Amino acid sequence: MTLTADQIANTTATEFDVKLRYFAAAAYYNTLTLAHYEFGSAPVGWTISGDSITPAGSWVEVTDRIYARGSLTYEWVGSALHWSTELQGENYDEDYFAVDRAVMCLRRIVRGAYDSGWVVWWIGCIAAGEWRDDYRLGAQWQRSVRGTDVTLRLIDAPRLTAGRINIAEDASATASTTLATPSVEAANGEFVGTTANVGASNVVDQRLNTVWISQSPPSSTTASIAYNAQVPKLDEVFFKPVAGFDPDRAWWVEIVNASTNDTVVSIWDMLFVTYTALGAHVATRFPAAGELEPGERLVICGNRATFEAMTGGARGAKIVLAADETPYSYVVSSWTETSPGSGFYTANLGTTWTRQTLNATGGYAMLAPRFWSSWGDKDGVKWGTDRAFPSGVVAADIWSGATVDISTIVDGESIRRTLSGGGVGGSNQDSETAADWQIETYPTPGDKYSVTRFDWLLITLPEHVSTLGTNITPASTTIEIDEGTLGWPEAGDGVIEGDTFSYTGRTATELTGVTGLASSHTAGATLNPYVGSVAQTGWSITSVRLRRRPGTAYILRYEVWISENDSPTTPDGEDPSNVLWRADYDEPHYTGANLNGFTGLGGGPDLTVYLAPDTGARWARCILINILEMYPETGAVTGARAKLNEVEINLDEMTLPDQGVTSLPGVTAGLLAEYLIDQHTWLQLSDFVDVALTWGEIGTVATAIQPLPTVLEDLARMHGCIVGWGVDGQITWLPDPWWPGGITKHPDCADGPIYRWEPSTVRGEITFQTAQTEVSGVAVTAMDGEGNPLERVTAPPGVTGSGVREFTGLTVANQDTAKLLAFKLELKEKNQDRCTLTVKGIGEWCWPTQVYYVEWPDGTERGTWIAERVTWSWAFGAAKQWSCTLDLRRMYVG
């Protein structure tokens, strides 16, 4: 951490102004998406101009109900950082200030030319307080507001009994298997595709547990476009694919018969002409007897496989021709051409059609009769840099306007007929001007999504392979697995070459307590978990959750089916009532209807839904996700396409029972804390700030039900970490500066003290207390997790006498941990120096656990100090008052 120039200036400022504004969510704290609000930034989606603030969502300003005085304390207690603030006010309203409601404070700092703007200072939960009705002053109230720990206190989690956590035990383990991440994800962040199987071969970046399946948030599009002219029209042109797709193959053009009566139009012998990246005009001649019914759409694409991977295919399309590697076409709805044989794509002007790129700088696409200038209507569009139509075309007949401006088009967008301006349903959208066209953010080739159909995604997990590492005999009690034991239950049954056995435990690489082997087996043999009399080739998963980024449309109904089959039948994509495929999947499946209060994915930003949080692990090889209904839908033809942005499948790799002893080889304290938050709270993983996730590995833990903050504090204490219930609602995992060795790892002091306190930067009185210490050392008499007494250890080693403070009854992992604990306690107990100082400026960057260097004028008192408490207090009356007070404790190192 380094102070910014503004922070340093604020530290020494003699004149400044601080303003506070309060907002109530009219919602409960535990329903908020905290990650949406970044600490120190303006709330996402809010409109802020000067002092004018227009909140988004349900937030309502309540500043005029809150008295302009208060305080906020950020305190280091034990191994946790807590914060709390006291608010008082009038005009009490249950909708805003009831217990567990959310409240947010925005702060604006002005100092000379510096203006921080309105940024989030804290988001908190109203914890407790009182209100009373006063006939003179109305309903006066006072409330305590606290951070995440208040709401998490109501959540039970498996308690990690301290004595069972071993800091240095079982050092290695693999994380989890890698699921699929298709190639596009590397460049674009997402993979497009709705019905493709996603396999391990798609992995490119080793992201764990994540499958990306969609391109972008969808947009809802309106009904079919109508034109006056009852001729085939170009409707949408895609020529600028996202990175990861071959531009030669990824282009496509959509043609529609948009007639408003029953006219069937012939496209027989018509030419589709376009301008390629090579500067050549190329053309495709439609086959004999080719016709488009009203509303029918024809999609011509550069390469079918690429097109399908990119868009998921044109919905309901019928593939007309699949003769070779040359382009493929889709006809949506139906296609009257029944003999798409030779000659379908034969007409060429200049060069071959195959693997040509539509020119993204500028080009055109055009429909024209084969005999260019003599008869019939034509249609065309130009974009970007103006290109001349091929000779022989009477441009005036088909195009008299300017080219479509694509200067703002980005990768992944198309151009399409505008749905406004020209009007829909009969208004002229073929004015032969560039105004007919617009840039489409979310290209949707072919038919529009309909609720009478549904999309599905089948995720195929890689096979769970386990190979015997060393030869075993019927007398063997351990079985070594080359790939590691991830995916194997903590205890259970297995099968190897038809020989079933039982085991009672596992390490990272071995099954232990093996019994029941009937014969010998040699290394290299395949073995599987044996569950339900079936050799399981899949994985034990605990939850599937779906994420969808905010957009105009969201998923209203969905289903998740789990199958142990590696190639289950998939739905036909057209008829959700068709139940034949369901036999291949386990019951029960999980649907949106099972989720109370769930109003659809994407209703909020990055909404996370647990589908199977409480049902334990399931064996799965394939996961099928059906999207049954999208919102908004406006009838038979709707605009919203079924897409997900992310599917996360969590393996049963760290399941903690409510009670009992669990081995977690290779798992660190940070990972375990993250797991607890992920599995047991309403917080999102992004609300967990993983400062030191690699700290302190865990061996075996014993579990019992406790409130979650207690559990996390236990975990933090035993690993030399501090769990921070941040003022922004997030949970932070910090190294403890008191922990031996922690000082060098503390992010705030990696480069030494971050601020050097001079007398001129301190305001008012400095109180300095030092008590004569009577402690010459500490002694720790602890026991291990089994209750076995450990040897008494002292710090400094060998210290004796009446000044030794005894600590007994502690439970630690082993003798080494006891020594570390003694050393840590000595640092604290021998230290009696404290001082309090008030920061001269605003102190907006002060936090507990920061290390400070304080220097007195005479040089007699100096050294490093740790902030244990930071208090900001304010009273905005006629004369504003503000102070930031630090309670420091001298730090002795070594």
Next chain:
Amino acid sequence: MADFQYKSGSWADVPAYAHPDDEGSINVVYPEPTERDGLGAPCGAIGLPHIEILATQMRGDGWAWWQAFFADANALTAAISLTAYDPRTAAWVKYAGTLLRPLGNARPGGSATNTLYTDVTIVVEQITVTT
């Protein structure tokens, strides 16, 4: 043109009857330091400068002139542009700001004009220099 002006389209003199009396003042008031720092120097001046117009006496028509800035009887603030004397630069400076409701003690007379207001305090907050 006098020094004490307000802006209503263009800058114009504040009418004499709305001036503070001789014992009053038209000042830019800066926040005062609330503390001393570790070396004993003043610090901790929280807040922004504001204009303070003090009048020990003001006639009813002067009072009414200031009230006329407000949209209605319930409005607590009004936008205003006027000049004030900045003691730091010893100059009259044009400011735009937010006028708060004047405070004062009323001694009702026979008519509104004859009502005498004493100890009048007029505050303009959130001031910025304007032209």
